[in-house]
Amino acid sequence: MKIKTALTIAGSDSSGGAGIQADLKTFSAHGVYGMSVITAITAQNTQGILGIQDVDPDIIEKQIKAIFDDLPVNSVKIGMVSQIETIQAIYNQLTRYQPKFIVLDPVMISKSGHHLLKPKSIQTLIKFLLPLATIITPNLPEAEVITQKKIHTYQDMEEAANKIYTMGAKNVFIKGGHRKEDATDILYDGQKFIYFKQQRIDTQNTHGTGCTLSSAIAANLALGFPIEKAVENAKKYITIAINHSLDIGKGVGPTHHFYELYQKSGIIN
Numbered sequence: 672m673k674i675k676t677a678l679t680i681a682g683s684d685s686s687g688g689a690g691i692q693a694d695l696k697t698f699s700a701h702g703v704y705g706m707s708v709i710t711a712i713t714a715q716n717t718q719g720i721l722g723i724q725d726v727d728p729d730i731i732e733k734q735i736k737a738i739f740d741d742l743p744v745n746s747v748k749i750g751m752v753s754q755i756e757t758i759q760a761i762y763n764q765l766t767r768y769q770p771k772f773i774v775l776d777p778v779m780i781s782k783s784g785h786h787l788l789k790p791k792s793i794q795t796l797i798k799f800l801l802p803l804a805t806i807i808t809p810n811l812p813e814a815e816v817i818t819q820k821k822i823h824t825y826q827d828m829e830e831a832a833n834k835i836y837t838m839g840a841k842n843v844f845i846k847g848g849h850r851k852e853d854a855t856d857i858l859y860d861g862q863k864f865i866y867f868k869q870q871r872i873d874t875q876n877t878h879g880t881g882c883t884l885s886s887a888i889a890a891n892l893a894l895g896f897p898i899e900k901a902v903e904n905a906k907k908y909i910t911i912a913i914n915h916s917l918d919i920g921k922g923v924g925p926t927h928h929f930y931e932l933y934q935k936s937g938i939i940n
């Protein structure tokens with residue numbers, strides 16, 4: 672069988688739980704060949720972020736060019752984009768190469784409360800990257816920022832999904848990881864709302880869950896699954912990864928990407 676490939680455009684997390692590192696581990700666990708464009712380097716661990724260095728937009732454009740001019744790219748995931756110039760660099764190159772699938776995780780604030788997207792960059796992300804997205808995967812606070820409306824109930828989640836859909840994303844997946852009652856997510860494809868029901872797993876070790884989920888969707892799209900099935904598989908993947916999350920570090924520990932676990936679960940052949 673021909674190898675499938677996926678590209679992550681995101682920030683580096685030195686502790687390996689989120690960002691580029693989580694994405695590449697997720698791709699590998701799916702048997703997908705992973706490639707990366709690094710947008711920013713974070714000095715980060717399970718307790719917080721010590722510093723952020725943005726990568727020069729010119730080298731961001733060159734990383735994208737280097738990949739697309741040489742290698743096949745079956746899907747793209749976008750994570751931390753940090754600043755306006757970064758967003759413009761990504762937009763310039765992705766509109767040029769037009770990959771078939773783009774999964775946009777509109778990363779804004781880390782679990783430790785640090786800004787991974789500068790507040791002044793939010794409108795640029797909405798204007799340029801959101802309309803390119805095959806699917807956008809905001810958590811509840813991100814969906815609130817994008818729609819400028821508070822979200823409490825499933826009904827609010829549906830309304831937010833509908834509004835973000837009208838802003839140009841082809842599919843909207845609102846993540847319920849920040850809900851108190853459960854961890855149910857909702858997918859909207861412009862026609863119907865599909866609920867991915869899940870009880871909350873009682874753990875504090877959820878560092879990088881959003882990154883892992885969005886890269887699992889990208890991996891499943893690269894493997895050829897249609898959007899609904901790709902999301903269903905990715906939700907199963909993140910749930911297993913949280914169930915086996917690692918109690919390492921002094922703060923919010925990372926999830927586990929263990930190939931054999933997913934093989935046994937039947938998600939991956």
Ligand SMILES: Nc1ncnc2c1ncn2[C@@H]1O[C@H](COP(=O)(O)OP(=O)(O)OP(=O)(O)O)[C@@H](O)[C@H]1O
Nearest residue numbers: 782810846847848849854871872879880881882884
């Ligand atoms: N305690 C939990 N139990 C079960 N599922 C969870 C839990 N926490 C998060 N999830 C699931 O993990 C996925 C990621 O959601 P979440 O809202 O945590 O993303 P996020 O806030 O973007 O993550 P991060 O920014 O830390 O990477 C969703 O499918 C969500 O339902």
Ligand SMILES: Cc1ncc(CO)c(N)n1
Nearest residue numbers: 682683684689690751781
């Ligand atoms: C680099 C990076 N991207 C995304 C997140 C969101 O979890 C994080 N903590 N760090």
